[in-house]
Amino acid sequence: MPISPTVKQELQGYALMLGSILIFSLLPYYLQFLAPVDGNTLFAFRVLSQIGFGFIFLAVARKFADLKAIFSQPKVLLLMCITSPLIALQWWIFFWGPVNGETINIAMGYFLLPITISLTGRFYFKESMSPLLWAAVGAALIGVCVELYTSHSFSWVTLLICLGYPPYFILRRKSRVSTISNFVAENIFIAPVALFLLYIANQQQLPLLPSLDWGVLLILGSGFLGAIAMIFFVSASTRLRFTVFGMLNYGEPILMMLVAILLLNEFISPQQLWSYAFFGIAVLLVISESIQRITINRKIEF
Secondary structure, three states, X not given: OOOOHHHHHHHHHHHHHHHHHHHHHHHHHHHHHHOOOOHHHHHHHHHHHHHHHHHHHHHHHOOHHHHHHHOOOHHHHHHHHHHHHHHHHHHHHHHHOHXXXXXXXXXXXXXXXXXXXXHHHHHOOOOOOOHHHHHHHHHHHHHHHHHHHHHOOOOHHHHHHHHHHHHHHHHHHHOOOXXXXXXXXXXXXXXXXXXXXXXXHHHOOOOXXXXXXXXXXXXXXXXXXXXXXHHHHHHHHHHOOHHHHHHHOXXXXXXXXXXXXXXXXXXXXXXXXXXXXXXXXXXXXXXXXXXXXXXXXXXXXX
């Protein structure tokens, strides 16, 4: 039996979400090879390299006309002036935080993010939530409470992450610009800041390249991985219901925990294992709800 366009779009969303989660989860391991470059410089190189790879993607997809159209439409440009700083802050904090003692607060932000995205879907986009989805949100809240009790930490970094992404995705859904074209345009808007940060780093004689051989290729690799992961991430947000998209974000911290244990030899406390267990339950509930709904829809169509 042929798959309906709605189900096909949702399955594409799941595949894209899985791809973004896998890449984002492995990035912390990759970043250790970029030492001793600091967070601001890594952010700057990520933006500039993403522009380069973005142009390659546009050339392959033959969508340069879409990028040109963005800069000839005042309303789209105005929207870009809002979304670019929003996403730039998220990219910057991802690199700046770990080298400035904010790792715990960043993790807490990503623990709260799926909940704020899901609640945005429920109350802003008026999406219905089944009992299984509400149960997933409840399990996630328990996990967050366990993590808060364990870390005793809550800061502006946490708020920036968990409250900064929902407005970005709301605005992205209002834009009809293709994901790749929008991605390249946002990086072009952020490029002056990136160049300024590189200028400051050069003036302060900070390391601009990793100490390992092939440092330039390693820097370009981080840009390539970041570009692919972000394009997958945003594309998934336009194909999945916002509530489902939000809760699936717990796949990232769960995989990041496995990367930390298996590849980075980090220690995870028993209390953290409890919180991750609840996050895992939340993801399983979301997947179960989606399978159940897709099965019912296919039976109805049949």
